[in-house]
Amino acid sequence: MSDQRMAAVRDWMADEDLDALLVSSRPNVRYLTGFTGEGLLVLDEGALICTDRRYTVQAGEEAPGIECGTGKSHLECATGRLRKGGHARVGFEAPHLTCESHATLAEGLEGVELVPCGDQIKRLRAVKDEEELSLVQRAAGIADAAFVQWREWLEPGVTEREAALELERLMVVGGAERASFEVIVAGGPNGAKPHARPGSREIVRDELVVVDWGAVFEGYCSDCTRTVVVGELDEKQREVWEAVREAQLAGIEALRPGLEGREVDAVARELLRERGYGEEFGHGVGHGVGLEVHELPGLGSSSEDELRPGNVVTVEPGVYIEGWGGVRLEELMAVTEDGGRRLTRAPYDL
Ligand code: ZN
Numbered sequence: 346m347s348d349q350r351m352a353a354v355r356d357w358m359a360d361e362d363l364d365a366l367l368v369s370s371r372p373n374v375r376y377l378t379g380f381t382g383e384g385l386l387v388l389d390e391g392a393l394i395c396t397d398r399r400y401t402v403q404a405g406e407e408a409p410g411i412e413c414g415t416g417k418s419h420l421e422c423a424t425g426r427l428r429k430g431g432h433a434r435v436g437f438e439a440p441h442l443t444c445e446s447h448a449t450l451a452e453g454l455e456g457v458e459l460v461p462c463g464d465q466i467k468r469l470r471a472v473k474d475e476e477e478l479s480l481v482q483r484a485a486g487i488a489d490a491a492f493v494q495w496r497e498w499l500e501p502g503v504t505e506r507e508a509a510l511e512l513e514r515l516m517v518v519g520g521a522e523r524a525s526f527e528v529i530v531a532g533g534p535n536g537a538k539p540h541a542r543p544g545s546r547e548i549v550r551d552e553l554v555v556v557d558w559g560a561v562f563e564g565y566c567s568d569c570t571r572t573v574v575v576g577e578l579d580e581k582q583r584e585v586w587e588a589v590r591e592a593q594l595a596g597i598e599a600l601r602p603g604l605e606g607r608e609v610d611a612v613a614r615e616l617l618r619e620r621g622y623g624e625e626f627g628h629g630v631g632h633g634v635g636l637e638v639h640e641l642p643g644l645g646s647s648s649e650d651e652l653r654p655g656n657v658v659t660v661e662p663g664v665y666i667e668g669w670g671g672v673r674l675e676e677l678m679a680v681t682e683d684g685g686r687r688l689t690r691a692p693y694d695l
């Protein structure tokens with residue numbers, strides 16, 4: 346599998362006339378080799394994991410078959426190899442290399458042209474192969490199962506922070522490496538903040554609670570949101586919840602290859618506008634998910650990223666009303682040849 350991925354990178358390097366590419370982003374290194382440390386040199390023939398001595402054993406285990414070099418730092422290792430000659434144009438990942446690291450490279454590689462590149466590997470990562478899809482599916486399954494147990498456990502009086510920790514614990518016990526991001530549990534008015542951090546506020550009966558969580562399985566993330574109530578819904582809560590659910594279903598229904606991200610966003614946004622909540626939906630409808638929880642393609646209102654089979658994206662409209670609270674519902678979807686397939690299956694019942 347990593348051979349195909351390396352081949353795709355080398356095709357692109359040939360187009361850009363690069364003799365070597367220094368990969369500094371850890372998810373990108375992992376994608377190409379399996380190694381979870383930094384960094385990697387992709388050469389026109391072969392590749393070299395560049396690391397320091399702390400990681401040689403790990404690199405051997407995670408990326409057998411790929412040559413591994415060590416130095417005082419991964420940069421020293423990379424410059425050492427590149428100085429051996431024959432490399433006139435060396436690309437680096439501009440979004441992932443610090444100014445300081447760039448200066449170190451430039452100093453160590455006099456006479457070599459250092460070419461700033463964008464995150465081409467991240468673009469390749471947007472389309473998942475079968476193996477990746479099944480890992481995301483495993484992560485989603487673990488998160489779903491943990492949520493079902495957590496719903497049984499949740500009761501008024503526990504704090505948001507305790508509730509978030511319990512959901513994370515259930516995912517880890519269920520086989521997750523860790524949570525894919527800090528679990529969000531936002532009760533009552535806190536639900537109006539899309540990225541609320543769980544605090545010491547206690548969950549109160551009959552209020553909406555926004556829960557946003559995900560698991561990591563073998564490096565791959567899941568991402569899902571439900572909005573639940575411990576007790577009964579009032580009329581307004583039900584009205585907002587149903588509007589968000591309709592918008593989400595419309596977005597899910599719209600998914601298909603060839604569409605631009607912003608077109609999916611527009612479908613959900615239009616539905617919320619019709620229901621009178623257009624102003625209260627302040628973020629994009631979704632994002633790609635994979636080795637990182639926010640990846641390409643983007644599904645925001647200005648995203649021109651074109652959907653392709655193998656993309657894994659969220660559909661997550663929300664309504665946020667200051668002082669009242671919020672509702673967000675998020676599904677993780679795989680884009681297929683003719684539409685979308687659900688990866689998250691956590692129940693929606695309130
Ligand atoms: Zn989420």
Ligand code: ZN
Pocket residue numbers: 568569632659661675
């Ligand atoms: Zn999300």
